[in-house]
Amino acid sequence: MTVTARQPGIPHPRLALPTPQAPEDLEAFQRWLNEAIPMVSQLGIQAMQQQDDWLEWQLALTPNLNDKGTGFGGAFTAQTTLLGWCWITLWLRENGLVRDVVVAEASQRFLAPVTQDYRLRCRPSEADGPQQLQQRLHERGKGRIQLTQQLYCGETLCLEASGNYAVLPQPPV
Template structure:
């Protein structure tokens, strides 16, 4: 699908829904809002409690060695965290912008087959602390961990700090 997106023009937000978000609709919107998402190989999203999991195909992220390209994998980890915060905000009935403030990545093993990425708060109290900051100041920050598994092998660990901006 060719993107009609233009630099400097924000994409319309996905309208808030009552109750639980439809992850299929969210993934479709995500692919329209961020054109590179279509090339990331996301096959499925699942949300259980404070954990967001993606199942991904390796094929779109292959490097010259036939394993996962580090740049693609780190982009996926960063985006997974952004999605975690965006979906969490939506569950709170909030439509605020999210940006990544900083991130770090550590590779442990090559990615040699389709894989899964798991994202959860670095601190189990992170969501509560974020909710408090949003209530008090209208903005806040949360640190999330992303882990990439190829089978049972941990291949990548990432940590990202995500900022929720004040409502416009």
């Protein structure tokens, strides 16, 4: 993909869907994400991994420092929202669907200061959330899913977040 300056009102080209024979290339997805959403390159994402029903990022603290030398809550809010968006976008891609996703509602609860590099994990809030979403998409062409994000410094849980994400109907051709 050619890197060009983003312009308001002009959608970024979509990333081609993975083939059934090849799983999602998370490094290629992250490169696309950096181009599609310019602020992503400033968030300190060092690695992305996916397993079963969760998606996890490893992040550097330094780009997310506040004036006190700990993690900036606003950065974490952006990261948790974006991580949820990535979770549902990757789930849709895995299921061969190209759809727009938006966050409908989000909340965070800060539990402890973030004082070192950290990991942020996202998963469905309900075990059957993906199956419910798949059913709604089949029946109505749109749906929602509640996702939970948790931020850990080592073994310390520093933040819990929740987001309700809407998968929009496929636009008419």
